[in-house]
Amino acid sequence: MATIKDVAKAANVSVASVSRYLNAPDMVKAETRQRIAEAIKRLDYSPSALAVSMRTRQTQNIALIIQSITNMYYIDLYGALLEAVDRYGYSLSLFTTERSESALRKTIDNVTRNNYAGVILGFLDEPGVQRDLERLAQTLPLVLITCDPSQATIDNIFLDARDGISVATAHLLSIGKKRIAYIGAAPNSVISTEKYIGYASTLEKAGHVPDPKLVFHGLRQHFSTGMEGTAGFLALPRRPDGIVCATDDIGIGSIKQLLVGKVGIPDEIAVAGFNGISVLHSYEPELTTVVQPVQMMADTAMHMLMDRVKGVPPRAIRRLVVKGKLTVSNSSVA
Amino acid sequence: MATIKDVAKAANVSVASVSRYLNAPDMVKAETRQRIAEAIKRLDYSPSALAVSMRTRQTQNIALIIQSITNMYYIDLYGALLEAVDRYGYSLSLFTTERSESALRKTIDNVTRNNYAGVILGFLDEPGVQRDLERLAQTLPLVLITCDPSQATIDNIFLDARDGISVATAHLLSIGKKRIAYIGAAPNSVISTEKYIGYASTLEKAGHVPDPKLVFHGLRQHFSTGMEGTAGFLALPRRPDGIVCATDDIGIGSIKQLLVGKVGIPDEIAVAGFNGISVLHSYEPELTTVVQPVQMMADTAMHMLMDRVKGVPPRAIRRLVVKGKLTVSNSSVA
DNA sequence: CCTCTCAATGAAATCGATATCATTGCTTTC
DNA sequence: GAAAGCAATGATATCGATTTCATTGAGAGG
Numbered sequence: 036m037a038t039i040k041d042v043a044k045a046a047n048v049s050v051a052s053v054s055r056y057l058n059a060p061d062m063v064k065a066e067t068r069q070r071i072a073e074a075i076k077r078l079d080y081s082p083s084a085l086a087v088s089m090r091t092r093q094t095q096n097i098a099l100i101i102q103s104i105t106n107m108y109y110i111d112l113y114g115a116l117l118e119a120v121d122r123y124g125y126s127l128s129l130f131t132t133e134r135s136e137s138a139l140r141k142t143i144d145n146v147t148r149n150n151y152a153g154v155i156l157g158f159l160d161e162p163g164v165q166r167d168l169e170r171l172a173q174t175l176p177l178v179l180i181t182c183d184p185s186q187a188t189i190d191n192i193f194l195d196a197r198d199g200i201s202v203a204t205a206h207l208l209s210i211g212k213k214r215i216a217y218i219g220a221a222p223n224s225v226i227s228t229e230k231y232i233g234y235a236s237t238l239e240k241a242g243h244v245p246d247p248k249l250v251f252h253g254l255r256q257h258f259s260t261g262m263e264g265t266a267g268f269l270a271l272p273r274r275p276d277g278i279v280c281a282t283d284d285i286g287i288g289s290i291k292q293l294l295v296g297k298v299g300i301p302d303e304i305a306v307a308g309f310n311g312i313s314v315l316h317s318y319e320p321e322l323t324t325v326v327q328p329v330q331m332m333a334d335t336a337m338h339m340l341m342d343r344v345k346g347v348p349p350r351a352i353r354r355l356v357v358k359g360k361l362t363v364s365n366s367s368v369a
Numbered sequence: 370m371a372t373i374k375d376v377a378k379a380a381n382v383s384v385a386s387v388s389r390y391l392n393a394p395d396m397v398k399a400e401t402r403q404r405i406a407e408a409i410k411r412l413d414y415s416p417s418a419l420a421v422s423m424r425t426r427q428t429q430n431i432a433l434i435i436q437s438i439t440n441m442y443y444i445d446l447y448g449a450l451l452e453a454v455d456r457y458g459y460s461l462s463l464f465t466t467e468r469s470e471s472a473l474r475k476t477i478d479n480v481t482r483n484n485y486a487g488v489i490l491g492f493l494d495e496p497g498v499q500r501d502l503e504r505l506a507q508t509l510p511l512v513l514i515t516c517d518p519s520q521a522t523i524d525n526i527f528l529d530a531r532d533g534i535s536v537a538t539a540h541l542l543s544i545g546k547k548r549i550a551y552i553g554a555a556p557n558s559v560i561s562t563e564k565y566i567g568y569a570s571t572l573e574k575a576g577h578v579p580d581p582k583l584v585f586h587g588l589r590q591h592f593s594t595g596m597e598g599t600a601g602f603l604a605l606p607r608r609p610d611g612i613v614c615a616t617d618d619i620g621i622g623s624i625k626q627l628l629v630g631k632v633g634i635p636d637e638i639a640v641a642g643f644n645g646i647s648v649l650h651s652y653e654p655e656l657t658t659v660v661q662p663v664q665m666m667a668d669t670a671m672h673m674l675m676d677r678v679k680g681v682p683p684r685a686i687r688r689l690v691v692k693g694k695l696t697v698s699n700s701s702v703a
Numbered sequence: 704c705c706t707c708t709c710a711a712t713g714a715a716a717t718c719g720a721t722a723t724c725a726t727t728g729c730t731t732t733c
Numbered sequence: 734g735a736a737a738g739c740a741a742t743g744a745t746a747t748c749g750a751t752t753t754c755a756t757t758g759a760g761a762g763g
Contacts, residue, residue, distance in 0.1 A: 036481070036508070038719055049743045054721060064741060084482040085423050086719035090748050092453070094419075096462075104448045107648070114438045117465065126479060128462040131451065145460060147370070148418040208394075258651040287651050294653040315443070317592040317621050318652065319628040372749055383713045388751055398711060420749035424718050 037078035047073035051337050068366035071126050086334050098128045099144045101157040105107050107284055108310045112157055115333035136161045143171050153340035160224030162341050176343030178336045182226040188313040191351045199325040200233030203307040206361055208241050212305055216249035218264035218283040220256040230281045232235035261288025269296050276304055283308040286322045305367040323367035380408035432480045434464045435491045440590050441618055442644045446491055449667035470495045477505050487674035494558030510677030512670045516560040524590035524673050524687045526666050530560055533659040533693040534567030537641040538613050540695055542575050546611035546639055550583035552598035553615040554590040564615045583609050595622025602628050610638055617642040620656045639701040657701035659693035
């Protein structure tokens with residue numbers, strides 16, 4: 036690969052002029068510009084991003100840290116972010132933690148050492164990492180996408196999951212369901228608690244008493260959790276007539292189990308999920324869900340990041356609150 | 370962030386010694402080692418990957434270039450690669466081209482400027498880029514994952530798509546289907562042609578004549594293509610009794626359309642796909658498909674890359690041929 | 704006791720860019 | 734016509750690491 040020195044020599048100018056040509060073209064005379072341009076083309080030169088970053092202490096890379104790529108929601112988030120990031124001329128790297136704190140710490144180290152321009156962190160729920168995150172936020176621009184309402188020390192986009200699950204639950208109630216079950220995942224995390232509260236409080240408000248036998252918590256945010264939970268409900272002497280699922284993946288699994296068990300959807304049992312992942316439309320019946328404005332969330336996250344990169348705002352913490360929107364399909368209304 | 374200089378000062382040694390401590394610890398005396406280790410811990414120092422890469426001209430980053438993240442197959446590929454890459458201590462960045470040649474060129478530029486350690490390219494079918502790829506392969510380690518049997522100038526993993534579709538078609542024939550349709554995507558690409566040949570030649574070998582009315586090519590590798598094609602077939606005076614789909618995504622869409630149209634699966638119409646994506650198990654009925662050894666492909670791709678990185682092998686082109694394995698589900702056999 | 708290794712360390716060049724400061728001609732202005 | 738301003742360019746320090754080469758001191762061998 037040709038370097039700036041080679042270009043300078045070929046164009047018979049100093050490296051400084053070539054650098055100027057690259058970064059502030061009108062500071063160099065038209066004729067010189069011509070010569071440099073030609074040399075660059077001839078040598079097929081393109082500046083080393085490494086060297087530029089080294090000198091300017093900035094890169095054009097954004098990191099997205101999520102738990103696992105098997106969770107389809109993250110794929111949508113990633114896709115949305117990819118677009119947003121691209122629009123700013125940055126590129127995006129993906130890191131997964133698989134819910135391990137040590138993996139997260141390793142990733143944080145990686146990201147700082149590589150001078151990423153910023154980091155976006157999607158719905159991590161490792162409990163003991165708030166401190167690490169705060170330290171990270173001190174080092175470089177960081178935006179959290181979170182369901183934790185108490186997050187106040189780091190820029191974040193707060194998705195009201197409690198509200199989302201509440202809306203889903205209320206919907207099942209509104210279509211006349213009386214025994215509504217709940218399937219969650221990732222117990223002991225803030226997000227899990229929030230969602231469960233959304234479910235339980237809505238039932239209570241409607242005069243129902245949440246039945247512990249109608250609540251199942253799996254480990255993974257994965258359709259297998261939905262299948263497992265639903266299979267358990269079907270074995271009950273008194274089956275539920277509705278199932279609220281913490282995520283769409285889980286809802287898909289629930290529906291699959293109902294189909295396998297030849298249970299009528301939505302007559303016998305209706306199902307609702309949460310997230311609004313795009314592949315939902317490839318299933319039949321389609322899952323009623325609470326759709327998140329993922330693209331908007333991604334855009335905003337990127338925007339917040341860029342503000343920090345440019346040091347625009349004062350040191351205040353930024354926060355965006357978003358809620359999902361109920362989208363009814365034939366898993367709850369025929 | 371602390372630099373190597375700070376550490377040197379704090380430990381009262383030269384930067385050279387700190388560097389030695391980092392890269393060849395036994396070249397420094399135990400006592401000195403102690404002091405340096407302590408200083409590093411105290412200053413929370415970790416070497417700038419940028420500076421290291423700049424000096425050594427190597428990074429620990431691998432790039433994966435694919436067409437689009439909405440194609441679920443790529444997600445599996447990405448996941449498999451993520452694991453392989455991780456095992457070597459590298460990290461992975463994802464780039465998408467959305468089937469645009471210019472986007473691919475931009476990505477290639479990006480990847481070379483950023484000194485990626487290697488690039489893996491998954492099933493691109495932009496026609497006019499072979500030259501660009503060859504130039505890229507000259508600059509840095511590159512492995513293609515491809516369905517193009519004629520690829521011979523760049524290290525590659527060749528997936529025999531023709532065989533895969535042939536196996537799927539033969540399977541539908543073997544269960545007694547007589548009018549087998551085909552839905553493909555991305556026309557005018559090598560991969561598309563290969564697959565179609567797999568379909569047509571198998572029919573012919575069995576004494577059938579491929580009926581042009583039973584062949585549909587959509588634009589995107591997406592379930593909507595499957596829905597569209599299938600809807601067309603259902604409108605035919607003589608419907609097919611089996612559908613072979615070029616990819617699982619398409620197969621899923623086909624099944625969805627059949628379900629919506631209340632067509633019996635597999636009795637009236639059986640469906641088969643190709644790829645073996647992992648989310649297949651979340652659908653009901655499940656799609657009969659030809660499963661690819663994705664993890665093995667990813668491992669091998671990474672292995673090939675590492676060989677090039679270390680300059681181990683002579684300049685010979687490497688090639689691995691893989692075939693898919695038929696996996697029968699209830700979309701073809703009740 | 705003097706040279707010779709060899710282990711341990713330091714000084715300085717280097718990677719490929721950017722940024723600061725200095726220099727060189729010209730034009731402008733009084 | 735001399736001082737000043739300005740446009741265009743060059744020389745060089747710098748980012749944070751690695752690497753080569755030089756230096757030092759201690760123990761081995763004669």
